[in-house]
Amino acid sequence: MITLQHFLIIGISLFSIGLTTVIIKKNAILVLLGIELMLNGANVNLIGFSTNDPQIQGQIFSLFVIVVAAAEAVVALAIVVRVYQYFNTSNVDEPKELKG
């Protein structure tokens, strides 16, 4: 039988790997991939927990998370494309117009 802990360990791994990706990658799109990994980690948790819930609220929550992730990814990519048009780079550390 697959226990809850199995789901949780995968959720935690995905979340931590996503966090590491966000911190160490320079390319903005890879940072976005890291954020998607973190969201998926949370989603695996939700699915795992909803195996104990007769109302399966976790499954419905995760459905909405997927929708929000799609919306966020669309806006994020639009902004990255815009940044690329101005700065000719998609690395997150190179635009340095704003300081203080």
Place this chain on the structure above:
Amino acid sequence: MNWMTTIFYFFGAITVLSALGILFTRNVLHATFLLMLSFFSVAGIYVLGNASFIGVTQLLIYVGGILILMVFGLMLTTKLNGKALVTENHNRLIGVLLGTVFFSILSYIIIFSANFEMLKSNKTLPENAVEFIGINLMSNYLIPFEIAAILLLVALIGAAVISEKRKEKQE
């Protein structure tokens, strides 16, 4: 160990290993494909967790939608000159350190110090989850459902207005 657990371990291993692969590869396109593999096996995990509808949605939206979008984004933001698209890393030490610390803290607290025995309920899950989700989306979850619709509309308009090429000269 029955066959369900075996398949779960198989999918879990693919998920985590390909996610780790994203960390180690320098090629951006490889990273995207590794993420695709990872999300594919996450969908498998969902199916094993009695959430086949979420699994299919994961395949359709993540693998079929978001990742394709990411690949398009990659093409639009790189000069294609025949070379492989590589990216550099920074803050490597802090990142790995923070990631490991997070992993150990979370897994210590959640897996080992939490007592999940009481959570187990004998109530049965709905037999037909798809029907259950469908009816609930239209009744109990009607307000979140409508909010999601507006959210998508706003995101669509926002993305269009940001990425649109403007005619006037930019400073």
Place this chain on the structure above:
Amino acid sequence: MEYASQLNNQLQNTIALLSGYWPEFIIVIGLVVTLIIDLIFFNKEKNSNWWIGFVNLVFLILAFTKQVDVYSYFSNLGEFMKLVLLFAGVLFIVFSLTQTHQTKKAGEYYIIFNGLLIGALLIAKSTNLLVIYLGIEMMSISAYVLSAFSFNKNSAEASLKYLLFGAVSSAFMLFGMSLLYGFTQTLNINDFELLHTVKVIGDLPIKLAVFMTMFGFLFKIAATPMHIWSPDVYEATPTFVVAAFSVIPKLAVFVLLFNIADKFLVFPEVELLLQFTAILSLTIGNFAALWQKNAKRMLAYSSIAHTGFLLIAFFANMQSFVFYGLVYLIMNFAVFGLVKVVEQKFSITDIEQYIGLGKKIPLIGVLFVVALISLTGLPPTAGFTAKILVFSGIWEKYLTNHNPVYLSLFVFGLFNTVVSLFYYLKIPYFMFIKKSNEVILNEHKSSTVLTYLIGSLVFVLILCFFLPNSLMDMIYSINFAQ
């Protein structure tokens, strides 16, 4: 067929629930109407920008009046603050209407602002984790888009930074929420029995879940460890949008904190985290503001410091929070409006360039002085009354339970009020006192309507100092028992 009757019940419940969502519903209609008008008249009609703004204003005022109805049914904090948020929305649109010829992409501008407002209203109302998550995401996604609305290099960079920080913090919040759901088996915060859950699951996991969720909330109010995005965003974003950013999401998330307080603050650690954040935001916000050259950047740090004050008010009592929040709304809109007037007239935003402006535009100079005095919290302005209320509230709290943390909140608050004097008065100093060689600045026309609007806001600030009673009566009429 018991399933069918059960479904019927569910549907009846949902329909009954919907009547509380009229204001949001009206705003959504306004959003769609705007979209259609924009599609039909875009670039065809000369005054299309003005019309779009006007239609939005009408719908927002409709939503406001509807909300007055809703408030008369449920007179609790959430519904009252929804009125305040809608008022901020109306102010924003009226301000934007004075600039119609300059607004780029007016249709999309108002649509996305409406998205931000709907998100904020939902957060202020709901105690369901799913609705809170969707509301916060709606607010954030609209905010990412709006921060790119200057359509230049800086704003692209600012919105990228905002988006990356924001998305990571939402991911943390979501992870925390998933754990909260798992431990309590419900999405409704009102059903949480965290102390009971502690006995079942264990102490650490619950606290971890609450902390991670709080992390996301604190990001949205730009409290200190999570404030790094805000100066960049404030500097590069259109000024009116900044005024909305500094008020609407902040107040909405504070109401959320009030709504969940009796469930989450059962742990002393969470309370301590919030108090520590308050002190840190105050200190770092005020001291960083001392070194800023750009007026908008300085106001960004000032609004971080005000987050600290709002957190102190959160611990003092609800009445002082509502009063402080209202006054904060009015003075922030006034001061950002003034920055916009100067920016428009002379195209400058650096404080040092404000030199000698007091003689050229005395009216605006005087308004600036009053608004900044109010932000500092000195008489004769409503800022003073608000600070007095907060400080007396926290002092009473200290006297009743002798917790040294309340005393330190009190002391840090007073100390930081003094510090803030130095940077707020920098602008009047440059405008009126500092002598300089005549610098010739190109003068453009600016909207006189806007100046009068700001004048009336400043007048309200002074009025609330001399006659705070009517406002206080209104605030005390709120049913705080919920």
